Amino acid sequence: MIARGVVRHEFSTQLRRYVLVSLSMLLGVVGTVAIALANSVAAEMLVAQQEQLNGREATFEAPLAEYPRDDAGASLVALLDELDATTGPSVAVHLEATVPMSLSRDPDAPPAGGVQVTSSWTIGATVDEIRRMPVIEGSMPPASCYPAAVALNEEAAARLGAGPGTLIHRIGDNGAALPLAVSGIVADGNAEAQAYGAWESLACADEPLLLAAQLTVRAHADPGAQPVLDEVLRQAAPRHRVAEAGFHRLDTVEQVREQVATLTLLFGVSSALLLTVATLGIANVGIASVAERARELVVRRAFGATRLDVFAQVLTGAALIGTVVSALAILLAVIGTYVLVPALIPAASSISPPVFPWLACAAGVVAAMATSLLGSLVPAVAATRLPIARALRG
Secondary structure: OHHHHHHHHHHHHHHHHHHHHHHHHHHHHHHHHHHHHHHHHHHHHHHHHHHHHOOOOOEEEEEEEEOOOOOHHHHHHHHHHHHHHHHOOOOEEEEEEEEEEEEEOOOOOOHHHOEEEEEEEEEEOOHHHHOOOOEEEEOOOOOOOOOOEEEEEHHHHHHHOOOOOOEEEEEOOOOOEEEEEEEEEEOOOOOOOEEEEEHHHHHHHOHHHHHOOEEEEEEEOOOOOHHHHHHHHHHHHHHHOOEEOOOEEOOOHHHHHHHHHHHHHHHHHHHHHHHHHHHHHHHHHHHHOHHHHHHHHHHHHHOOOOHHHHHHHHHHHHHHHHHHHHHHHHHHHHHHHHHHHHHHOOOOOOOOOOOOOHHHHHHHHHHHHHHHHHHHHHHHHHHHHOOHHHHHHO
8 A cells, every 4th residue: 555655646746747847848849939930920010011111122213204295105115115124034113103083983073072092003013013012802903904993902992982893983174084993902001092003094094194194113123233223224215205313222121121130139039038947947847856756766776677777767758758748839839820820910911921930949849858858867867876775775
């Protein structure tokens, strides 16, 4: 009965020890991955916000000051074609006409009674190639003359009460209403009402409006491509009777990178502190159980086990626990990365779902496993050095 009670007590003690070690390892690995994910999402959020408003990293803009009024559409499209052919497929180039409009669902509404929006009409590279612009509903308008279509941002859609498939009208000063089909709703990060359409629709439906638009060439290329873009545009513009002011950097992602670096440092320090706390917890559990664990193992030696047998038993048990707990921690981290985090990102957000931080996960697993083994090493070494006679006297 006494022996059975001793065995039950030893089993209960070991179970508590294994549970504490397992929890410390689990929290260390999952916490490290969670911090790495938080850093990734925070950095992506800062970059995405800027790329949504001002253009993807390394976006350049060149306003066109003058262009031929007699055949503006053909001349400008020819300029774009030359730029696109000269810069090559690695550079995304598009031509954008920006013009204010009054939109209404009522074709008979006066211009002052419509919703005032800023409309952008592009040809060449898609808007999404130049800046992040997720489509919430529907799709971007097709590049065709008829039917004329636009995509509205959330503010314009709310003010017009329009969605994909809704027919709205551009209200002109001359009283003529141009019908426009709403093809989709986009998230452009802008608080002002905006509309986006294809250049072909504007050129076919309202050439005079195209002539009154502010025209700009935008390009998304490598950060060091500005001199090349300037030279290409400088040589091509005179052939198409266009005056240009040269390219300038449009996006602000470069400045945001400094904030991202600071965030990464802060999250890295937090991750290191969490691993340190988990490491100390695991080591503390092992050290606190030296005396009790040592007696148990010395008793086993008294029944014929060698020192190497005792040493291997302790480390094998620690390694087994570490392997099982690490596999569980990785499974939880993967589920959190690919299921939980994407579900928390709003549909209207331009943030890309994060990828699994394998490096951070590996660091957490290695740190937890190493500490678990080291924590088990202390009682194992102590047990092999105690004389067997001491256990028999107890």
